[in-house]
Amino acid sequence: MFILEYKLRGKTQQFKAIDEGIRTVQFVRNKCVSLWMNSKNVGKAEVYRYTTTLRKEFPFVKCLNSTACQQAGERAWSAISKFYDNCKKQVKGKKGYPKFSKRTRSIEYKQSGWKLDRDHKRITFTDGNNIGTLKLIGSRDLYYFQEFQIQRVRLVKRADGYFCQFCLKLDVRDITPILPQTKKMVGIDVGLKYFYADSDGNFVENPRFYRYSEARLNRLNHRKSRKLKKGKPVSNNYIKARQRYSKAHLKVSRQREEFGKVTALRLIQSNDLIAYEDLKVKNLVRNSKLSKSINDAGWSQFRKWLEYFGVKYGKLTIAVNPAYTSQDCFQCGKRIKKSLSTRTHVCSCGYIEDRDTQASLNILRKATMGHIGSKSDLLDLNAWGDLSSILVGGNTCQGKMNQ
Ligand SMILES: [Zn+2]
Incomplete structure (x- = not known):
C-alpha cells in the first residue's frame, strides 16, 4: 500500500x-x-x-x-x-x-x-x-x-x-531504485538519554519535541479553558482557542513523525541489517513518571518507518526480545544487574563499555545468533528469500505501511 x-x-x-x-x-x-x-x-x-x-x-x-x-x-x-x-x-x-x-x-x-x-x-x-x-x-x-x-x-x-x-495498490519495490548493498549491519538500543545508541558506538540525540513546546502547549491549553464559562454555551472564542491548541499539538506530532522517518531512512541507507528491541511501548508508557518522555521519543513511529523502508529498499530489519540486553555482558555473558541510572557497564572480565552501546551490541548479536555462517553469508540477502522484517523468537512481522 x-x-x-x-x-x-x-x-x-x-x-x-x-x-x-x-x-x-x-x-x-x-x-x-x-x-x-x-x-x-x-x-x-x-x-x-x-x-x-x-x-x-x-x-x-x-x-x-x-x-x-x-x-x-x-x-x-x-x-x-x-x-x-x-x-x-x-x-x-x-x-x-x-x-x-x-x-x-x-x-x-x-x-x-x-x-x-x-x-x-x-x-x-x-x-x-x-x-x-x-x-x-x-x-x-x-x-x-x-x-x-x-x-x-x-x-x-x-x-x-x-x-x-x-x-x-502498488508494490513500493517496483518504483524504488535499488540501494547498493553496504555489507554493514548494526544493532540499536533506543533510550531516554539518547534516541538510540548503535553498536558502532554512535549516539543520536533525543529531539524532545514535546518538551520543547510544552510551555507553549500549556499556555494555549490554559487560554482555551479560560474561554469556557460554566453554564454558558460554547463561544466562538473558545472554539478558536481550541483550534489553536490542537494545531500546536499537530505540529509536535508532525515533527516527531518527520524525525522518525528521516532517522529510519538514514539507518536503512547505510546498513543492510538493522537489529532493534521488540519493545512494547504500550507497557512502558504505564510508568507514569516516564510516560511523557517515552511518548515524546516517538519510538513506535520510528519503528514503523524503519520496517517500511526495510521492505521498500530490501533491507533486513530484525526485532529481538529486549530481555536482559542491557544486563548481560557482551564479552563473557555474565548477568550484571544495573539500575536505570548506571550509565556504564563494568564487568569482572575486564570489559567496560557505555551501557547503551553494550546493549546495542547484545541486540545485534541476538539478531544474528543461530544463523550459521560468517557475517557476509548473513548479508547475502538472497539467502533470506522474501523476508524483510523478522521478529526473532516470535511471529514474523512484515513491515507494512498502514497509516
Ligand atoms: Zn564480562
Missing part, C-alpha cells in the same frame, strides 16, 4: 458536508458495535449485513456512499476482532473491549463515490452528502498512476484543515 496525500481546497459549505459524512460514518460504526454488544452470536457477516439495514432505516445513512458505509461496518468489526484476538492471546491487563467512537475523523471510500479529474487536480464526491468538487493541493503527480490502482480514497479532518488520501 502506498499513500498519497493532498490538502483540500473548497467552500465552507463543502467542508460542512464532509463533517456530516464523518458523523454518519461514526453513527454507523457505533450502531454496529452496539448491535454486537446487545445481542448474542453476532459475527462479521451480521455486522456487515446490519450496515445495509441501517441504510434502509435512516435516510441520512442512505446519503453516504455504500462503500463508505460498508467501511464503517468494517471499522466496527476490526475493533471487535481486535478484542477477540487479545482475549485469545490472553494479553495481560485490559483486553480492549470495543468502545463507542466519539472522535471519528475520516471517511473511507472504496472504488466508487468519487471521480478524479487529473488534469485540473480535482476530485468530485458523488454521493448524497453533496460534498461536490474539491481542489487537490499537493506536489505529487497523480498522472503516474492508473485509476484501477487507487484502492481507497480517504477524507481526513485535522486541526489545520481537510485532507484527501489516495491508497494505491
Whole structure:
C-alpha cells in the first residue's frame, strides 16, 4: 500500500458536508458495535449485513456512499476482532473491549463515490452528502498512476484543515531504485538519554519535541479553558482557542513523525541489517513518571518507518526480545544487574563499555545468533528469500505501511 496525500481546497459549505459524512460514518460504526454488544452470536457477516439495514432505516445513512458505509461496518468489526484476538492471546491487563467512537475523523471510500479529474487536480464526491468538487493541493503527480490502482480514497479532518488520501495498490519495490548493498549491519538500543545508541558506538540525540513546546502547549491549553464559562454555551472564542491548541499539538506530532522517518531512512541507507528491541511501548508508557518522555521519543513511529523502508529498499530489519540486553555482558555473558541510572557497564572480565552501546551490541548479536555462517553469508540477502522484517523468537512481522 502506498499513500498519497493532498490538502483540500473548497467552500465552507463543502467542508460542512464532509463533517456530516464523518458523523454518519461514526453513527454507523457505533450502531454496529452496539448491535454486537446487545445481542448474542453476532459475527462479521451480521455486522456487515446490519450496515445495509441501517441504510434502509435512516435516510441520512442512505446519503453516504455504500462503500463508505460498508467501511464503517468494517471499522466496527476490526475493533471487535481486535478484542477477540487479545482475549485469545490472553494479553495481560485490559483486553480492549470495543468502545463507542466519539472522535471519528475520516471517511473511507472504496472504488466508487468519487471521480478524479487529473488534469485540473480535482476530485468530485458523488454521493448524497453533496460534498461536490474539491481542489487537490499537493506536489505529487497523480498522472503516474492508473485509476484501477487507487484502492481507497480517504477524507481526513485535522486541526489545520481537510485532507484527501489516495491508497494505491502498488508494490513500493517496483518504483524504488535499488540501494547498493553496504555489507554493514548494526544493532540499536533506543533510550531516554539518547534516541538510540548503535553498536558502532554512535549516539543520536533525543529531539524532545514535546518538551520543547510544552510551555507553549500549556499556555494555549490554559487560554482555551479560560474561554469556557460554566453554564454558558460554547463561544466562538473558545472554539478558536481550541483550534489553536490542537494545531500546536499537530505540529509536535508532525515533527516527531518527520524525525522518525528521516532517522529510519538514514539507518536503512547505510546498513543492510538493522537489529532493534521488540519493545512494547504500550507497557512502558504505564510508568507514569516516564510516560511523557517515552511518548515524546516517538519510538513506535520510528519503528514503523524503519520496517517500511526495510521492505521498500530490501533491507533486513530484525526485532529481538529486549530481555536482559542491557544486563548481560557482551564479552563473557555474565548477568550484571544495573539500575536505570548506571550509565556504564563494568564487568569482572575486564570489559567496560557505555551501557547503551553494550546493549546495542547484545541486540545485534541476538539478531544474528543461530544463523550459521560468517557475517557476509548473513548479508547475502538472497539467502533470506522474501523476508524483510523478522521478529526473532516470535511471529514474523512484515513491515507494512498502514497509516
Ligand atoms: Zn564480562
